[in-house]
Amino acid sequence: MKYSKNPVFPEGFLWGASSxxxxxxxxxxxxxxxxxxxxxxxxxKKPYADNSVASDHYHHYKEDVALMKECGFTxxxxxxxxxxxxxxxxxEVNPMGIAxxxxxxxxxxxxxxTPIITLYHYDMPCWVDEKxxxxxxxxxxxxxxxxxxxxxxxxxxxxxxxxxxxxQNMQIVYGDWLGVSKGCTDWFKEKWQINHIMNLCHSKAVxxxxxxxxxxxxxxxxGYVPIYPYSCRPEDQIGAMNxxxxxxxxxxxxxxxxxxxxxxxxxxxxNDIDPDIRPGDMELIAQAKIDFxxxxxxxxxxxxxxxxxxxxxxxxxxxxxxxxxxxPNLPGEYALARNPYVEVTDWDWHIxxxxxxxxxxxxxxxxxxxxxxxxxxxxxxxxxxxxGKIHDQARIDYLREYVYNVGLAIQDGVEVFGFNPWSFTxxxxxxxxxxxxxxxxxxxxxxxxxxxxxxxxxxxFDWYSALIHxxxxxxxxxxxxxxxxxxxxxx
Numbered sequence: 001m002k003y004s005k006n007p008v009f010p011e012g013f014l015w016g017a018s019s020x021x022x023x024x025x026x027x028x029x030x031x032x033x034x035x036x037x038x039x040x041x042x043x044x045k046k047p048y049a050d051n052s053v054a055s056d057h058y059h060h061y062k063e064d065v066a067l068m069k070e071c072g073f074t075x076x077x078x079x080x081x082x083x084x085x086x087x088x089x090x091x092e093v094n095p096m097g098i099a100x101x102x103x104x105x106x107x108x109x110x111x112x113x114t115p116i117i118t119l120y121h122y123d124m125p126c127w128v129d130e131k132x133x134x135x136x137x138x139x140x141x142x143x144x145x146x147x148x149x150x151x152x153x154x155x156x157x158x159x160x161x162x163x164x165x166x167x168q169n170m171q172i173v174y175g176d177w178l179g180v181s182k183g184c185t186d187w188f189k190e191k192w193q194i195n196h197i198m199n200l201c202h203s204k205a206v207x208x209x210x211x212x213x214x215x216x217x218x219x220x221x222x223g224y225v226p227i228y229p230y231s232c233r234p235e236d237q238i239g240a241m242n243x244x245x246x247x248x249x250x251x252x253x254x255x256x257x258x259x260x261x262x263x264x265x266x267x268x269x270x271n272d273i274d275p276d277i278r279p280g281d282m283e284l285i286a287q288a289k290i291d292f293x294x295x296x297x298x299x300x301x302x303x304x305x306x307x308x309x310x311x312x313x314x315x316x317x318x319x320x321x322x323x324x325x326x327x328p329n330l331p332g333e334y335a336l337a338r339n340p341y342v343e344v345t346d347w348d349w350h351i352x353x354x355x356x357x358x359x360x361x362x363x364x365x366x367x368x369x370x371x372x373x374x375x376x377x378x379x380x381x382x383x384x385x386x387x388g389k390i391h392d393q394a395r396i397d398y399l400r401e402y403v404y405n406v407g408l409a410i411q412d413g414v415e416v417f418g419f420n421p422w423s424f425t426x427x428x429x430x431x432x433x434x435x436x437x438x439x440x441x442x443x444x445x446x447x448x449x450x451x452x453x454x455x456x457x458x459x460x461f462d463w464y465s466a467l468i469h470x471x472x473x474x475x476x477x478x479x480x481x482x483x484x485x486x487x488x489x490x491x
């Protein structure tokens with residue numbers, strides 16, 4: 001199949017970036033917001049940066065949106081803080097929380113930027129956790145439905161793209177890391193009951209969106225990590241297939257087909273797992289027809305046959321420092337391992353641009369739904385140079401190749417309507433504070449020092465701006481060309 005040198009992106013393609021409320025907003029105890037479980041969970045990670053300030057987007061949103069406009073954004077994916085909107089168990093809606101999101105949405109629209117809103121990005125209010133025991137209690141379904149309806153009723157007149165639950169599969173697969181497993185005595189079995197409750201919450205959000213938002217569209221946000229076979233040994237192929245099923249496919253199947261797959265049903269039976277599916281549950285799920293799939297795709301993994309004696313040796317990352325990434329081995333099902341054919345980031349994540357094309361092809365072949373990229377990004381240690389700037393060529397290289405593979409997927413026949421990498425400004429990493437920087441814009445703070453919070457455009461900002469203004473056609477390598485190209489387009 002012959003392709004053009006530069007893939008052609010559709011007219012009206014949404015270019016932007018992504019963030020999450022608890023990682024970027026700050027103002028964690030201001031204007032009525034109460035704590036969320038992720039606030040507490042993040043404090044267990046090292047290095048730890050004070051998320052009560054984060055990137056202070058709450059006080060800098062006008063400046064941040066102005067920078068987005070300068071870059072050429074036509075979309076911005078962000079999340080709403082549940083505990084900022086509904087701070088307590090009395091269900092009273094916080095007018096200051098509503099005002100902040102109204103102001104942000106209006107600022108975006110005035111800048112010609114389409115808001116894409118995530119309803120839940122790891123930040124269950126502590127009051128919900130304390131009242132119900134978190135995701136363990138089915139009573140949370142009605143609380144989540146109420147919260148979603150408040151959002152749709154207040155913002156749905158202007159916001160038409162909605163996302164239900166961010167990376168539900170990752171919350172289950174890495175429940176200990178994200179704090180979802182708190183209170184479980186047997187996580188191996190209980191996680192499937194929690195997952196079922198999450199599926200019911202997702203379904204409530206989809207149903208309410210279609211009911212309350214005129215022309216509203218909503219989809220899930222799976223964390224997609226394609227699994228390649230470690231070798232052509234048949235047992236490794238089955239191991240990779242098992243890993244694909246048990247880390248992502250069973251979630252995607254549920255979202256699209258609105259019923260549990262035969263694979264996961266058999267898995268529950270073999271392992272004596274009761275997901276606690278009650279009368280009426282599947283009828284509710286059957287009503288939740290999604291409109292698109294949002295895709296978070298940073299990396300790939302390789303899978304092999306499970307081996308109880310197998311131990312993954314953690315190697316050296318891109319900086320020559322011992323990495324921290326742990327490749328799991330699920331006895332009887334699969335083992336994951338490092339891919340020797342790709343490089344890794346400072347945090348030992350595989351850098352695999354082709355995985356973006358692979359993921360989009362795979363999801364399109366299985367589900368035939370439109371897709372939007374809501375996360376992909378390059379995390380790195382960064383500090384201002386002597387010239388007061390950030391020269392992040394590695395991030396440019398990463399984004400160039402990932403965007404190029406999105407374009408190739410589109411040429412393959414996949415329907416993709418936007419690219420929103422992680423992240424616009426530097427913000428708190430889920431597990432690595434401010435030390436792991438993803439942004440196109442540098443935020444002048446560290447884990448230990450708030451400094452002046454100044455926003456400083458990185459080289460990647462100028463490169464991305466040129467790419468956006470050309471609708472994906474400007475791929476030059478010379479910085480002066482990028483800056484001149486973007487400047488001329490703006491003028």
